[in-house]
Amino acid sequence: MKKIFLFLASILAISSAYAEKVELRTPNNSFIVDLDKGAEPKFVYFGPALKSQDIAELPRLGGGNGGRAELYPAYGATHTQSETCLAMRHADGNMSTQMLISDYKLQTIKDKAPNGADRTGELLTITLSDPIYPTTVHLYYQSYDDVDMIETWTDITNGEKKTVTLTQFYNPLLPVRRGDVWCTHFHGTWASEAQLTEEPLNNGTLVIKDKDGVRNAMVGRSEIMLSLDGKAQENYGAEIGAALLYSGNFRITVDTDDTDYHYYFSGINPDNSEYHLKKGETFTTPRTALTYSTTGTNGVSQAFHRWARRYQLRHGNQERMILLNSWEGVYLNVNQEGMDQMMHDIKSMGGELFVMDDGWFGDKYPRAVDNSSLGDWVVDTRKLPEGIPGLLRDAKKNGVKFGIWIEPEMANTVSELYEAHPDWIIKAPGREPVKGRGGTQVVLDMANPKVQDFVFGIVDNLLSNYPEIAYIKWDANAPVMNHGSQYLPMEDQSHLYIKYHEGLNSTLKRIREKYPDVIIQACASGGGRVTYGVLPYFDEFWVSDNTDALQRVRMQWGTSYFFPAIAQASHISAAPNHQTFRSIPLKFRIDVAMSGRLGMEIQPKNMTDEEKELCTKAIADYKKIRPIVQFGDIYRLLSPYSGHDLASTMFVSEDKKQAVFYWWKLETFKNQHLPRIKMAGLDPNKSYTIHELNRIDLRPLPCEGKSYSGAYLMNIGLEMPLSHTVEYNKQNDWSSRVLHLTEE
Numbered sequence: 114m115k116k117i118f119l120f121l122a123s124i125l126a127i128s129s130a131y132a133e134k135v136e137l138r139t140p141n142n143s144f145i146v147d148l149d150k151g152a153e154p155k156f157v158y159f160g161p162a163l164k165s166q167d168i169a170e171l172p173r174l175g176g177g178n179g180g181r182a183e184l185y186p187a188y189g190a191t192h193t194q195s196e197t198c199l200a201m202r203h204a205d206g207n208m209s210t211q212m213l214i215s216d217y218k219l220q221t222i223k224d225k226a227p228n229g230a231d232r233t234g235e236l237l238t239i240t241l242s243d244p245i246y247p248t249t250v251h252l253y254y255q256s257y258d259d260v261d262m263i264e265t266w267t268d269i270t271n272g273e274k275k276t277v278t279l280t281q282f283y284n285p286l287l288p289v290r291r292g293d294v295w296c297t298h299f300h301g302t303w304a305s306e307a308q309l310t311e312e313p314l315n316n317g318t319l320v321i322k323d324k325d326g327v328r329n330a331m332v333g334r335s336e337i338m339l340s341l342d343g344k345a346q347e348n349y350g351a352e353i354g355a356a357l358l359y360s361g362n363f364r365i366t367v368d369t370d371d372t373d374y375h376y377y378f379s380g381i382n383p384d385n386s387e388y389h390l391k392k393g394e395t396f397t398t399p400r401t402a403l404t405y406s407t408t409g410t411n412g413v414s415q416a417f418h419r420w421a422r423r424y425q426l427r428h429g430n431q432e433r434m435i436l437l438n439s440w441e442g443v444y445l446n447v448n449q450e451g452m453d454q455m456m457h458d459i460k461s462m463g464g465e466l467f468v469m470d471d472g473w474f475g476d477k478y479p480r481a482v483d484n485s486s487l488g489d490w491v492v493d494t495r496k497l498p499e500g501i502p503g504l505l506r507d508a509k510k511n512g513v514k515f516g517i518w519i520e521p522e523m524a525n526t527v528s529e530l531y532e533a534h535p536d537w538i539i540k541a542p543g544r545e546p547v548k549g550r551g552g553t554q555v556v557l558d559m560a561n562p563k564v565q566d567f568v569f570g571i572v573d574n575l576l577s578n579y580p581e582i583a584y585i586k587w588d589a590n591a592p593v594m595n596h597g598s599q600y601l602p603m604e605d606q607s608h609l610y611i612k613y614h615e616g617l618n619s620t621l622k623r624i625r626e627k628y629p630d631v632i633i634q635a636c637a638s639g640g641g642r643v644t645y646g647v648l649p650y651f652d653e654f655w656v657s658d659n660t661d662a663l664q665r666v667r668m669q670w671g672t673s674y675f676f677p678a679i680a681q682a683s684h685i686s687a688a689p690n691h692q693t694f695r696s697i698p699l700k701f702r703i704d705v706a707m708s709g710r711l712g713m714e715i716q717p718k719n720m721t722d723e724e725k726e727l728c729t730k731a732i733a734d735y736k737k738i739r740p741i742v743q744f745g746d747i748y749r750l751l752s753p754y755s756g757h758d759l760a761s762t763m764f765v766s767e768d769k770k771q772a773v774f775y776w777w778k779l780e781t782f783k784n785q786h787l788p789r790i791k792m793a794g795l796d797p798n799k800s801y802t803i804h805e806l807n808r809i810d811l812r813p814l815p816c817e818g819k820s821y822s823g824a825y826l827m828n829i830g831l832e833m834p835l836s837h838t839v840e841y842n843k844q845n846d847w848s849s850r851v852l853h854l855t856e857e
């Protein structure tokens with residue numbers, strides 16, 4: 114396929130007589146730029162894959178109100194009024210920069226993806242230089258041969274004789290033609306993560322950011338969708354998906370000024386983070402991943418999920434174990450007998466893994482409440498006299514795998530670690546540290562190589578001494594609460610946030626190099642690390658500390674826009690719920706948890722036999738649908754935000770032979786009129802047999818055991834009754850359904 118198209122350069126082009134349109138192609142997308150040595154790199158097109166004949170006809174973005182095509186405007190030499198990607202102070206104090214193409218090349222590549230998988234695609238490297246300063250920037254665009262994803266990032270190299278200061282370091286921007294463009298983005302807070310907002314883009318700037326410093330997906334999320342022709346639809350319409358792959362402070366802006374375009378910027382948040390780049394050093398920005406869908410938000414989600422399972426998530430092609438986590442069951446009150454009992458109980462219900470959460474560690478300062486011991490990663494032998502060997506023995510006896518909770522980046526001021534290394538924590542110079550959880554929690558300074566070694570050592574000690582540990586829950590429960598690194602020199606204090614995440618990422622990388630197989634969950638006070646910035650080192654994440662099934666419908670819905678179900682830890686918990694105190698029947702709790710990576714977060718010994726039986730059945734059924742949920746394509750059908758008192762979603766296996774359909778009633782009114790849900794993603798010509806899972810009704814659904822064509826299910830859909838037909842004293846106001854569809 115010819116990728117480079119020559120055309121006559123505009124008369125404004127500075128040097129060469131010809132400019133080139135260079136195309137990067139994925140299976141269904143084309144990304145086209147206009148490159149001319151001596152000029153700035155320009156955007157031409159991002160959208161459905163084009164034929165070469167059409168590429169030749171693509172117009173340039175005009176100047177003036179027509180739109181600016183420059184992909185990487187640098188501040189000061191020419192770009193002063195509009196937003197810029199790069200801004201810097203040169204060694205001599207000059208604040209103007211001009212970045213012009215000195216070279217570019219397009220090459221096919223075969224390399225390792227962040228999760229270790231082999232990938233192939235193309236890499237476009239554009240070298241930019243300033244005509245009067247020796248600082249250079251490389252812009253990179255990388256495509257994949259098998260998924261619709263283009264990644265872009267930069268590196269900035271200081272060729273000057275002294276240090277330069279970077280004050281803005283975004284990735285190349287993306288112009289999006291004005292029209293009726295809407296932005297979908299996600300915000301939240303503890304116990305209420307991934308709330309969806311949809312708004313039309315107007316004049317001005319939409320800023321999405323998170324400045325937590327540690328858990329940078331809690332308040333703002335760095336993934337957005339842009340719906341190009343009106344409010345987003347699930348299954349049709351042009352939709353761009355964009356995600357910044359960064360674990361630290363970020364800023365996404367969509368700027369709309371006096372031209373015909375919106376401009377999408379993404380990158381490290383420059384607030385309080387100016388970067389001093391020494392002579393000869395290179396600063397590399399985190400990547401932005403882009404996809405273009407013609408099938409609405411589901412098209413974007415499916416592309417991101419596929420890319421995530423293949424190239425981002427650890428073990429994205431392996432089924433996840435069904436687990437019991439001890440947190441909501443016993444909180445900090447772990448002990449040998451209690452853990453043994455929970456292992457036994459989860460095994461008896463069909464589970465495969467038991468995870469011991471917080472509370473197991475601390476010698477001089479035992480972790481009795483959450484105000485001590487972080488940093489002292491030794492077993493509290495008062496609680497666990499036989500230590501980890503005793504737990505592993507019990508896990509083996511009970512026939513389950515064993516996992517353990519740690520919070521490696523943190524300390525309490527009440528800990529032996531803090532007594533020995535008070536200089537290891539983040540703290541403003543000359544001030545007392547600000548403390549978080551328990552009134553004593555502080556953040557370790559991941560910029561410090563000694564801290565990095567310590568954090569690596571926590572995992573290394575556990576896994577080298579006890580290679581049977583199959584799973585680690587890696588938590589992080591505090592933000593950066595005051596600004597200061599005791600490791601970084603005073604003149605580089607503004608590097609704190611960036612160096613923290615560099616240190617975190619390199620430590621995680623080191624762990625993964627030595628321990629590629631262990632399963633690791635990213636937890637950060639719940640969903641504070643639901644970001645592709647760290648996910649290459651993790652297998653999954655904890656969606657939220659809020660396990661209330663009704664609120665989970667919304668949070669898991671929002672999370673599903675960019676993150677696949679295989680990574681969404683989704684647990685059945687107690688009633689009343691420990692966060693909302695709402696009592697939701699077990700059936701509904703199961704039906705929601707089964708739409709993600711199923712687990713339990715409950716004290717099984719408090720469950721009735723009937724409840725255990727229902728969970729046993731659900732776990733057995735989940736094993737049947739696990740490959741569909743975990744590897745299938747998502748089709749969100751009816752949004753919990755739609756105001757229809759109903760939410761519905763489904764997963765379809767890649768070969769379209771099987772599917773799972775979820776239907777959750779969110780509100781109850783007598784004789785309410787719920788819509789009939791049309792399914793999606795099936796093969797219209799295949800015939801599917803319906804089987805209800807987790808059935809509690811006395812009578813089967815009318816569709817039970819019947820077969821319907823995919824066309825029928827997608828054009829007409831199945832009627833779901835408003836409530837369950839159960840014995841009189843078991844009636845309640847909740848209703849939900851899970852249907853398994855199998856090709857006949």
Ligand code: GLA
Nearest residue numbers: 440470471636637638639658
């Ligand atoms: C955080 C996590 C919880 C649990 C507790 C333990 O809040 O999100 O799941 O692990 O810490 O202290």
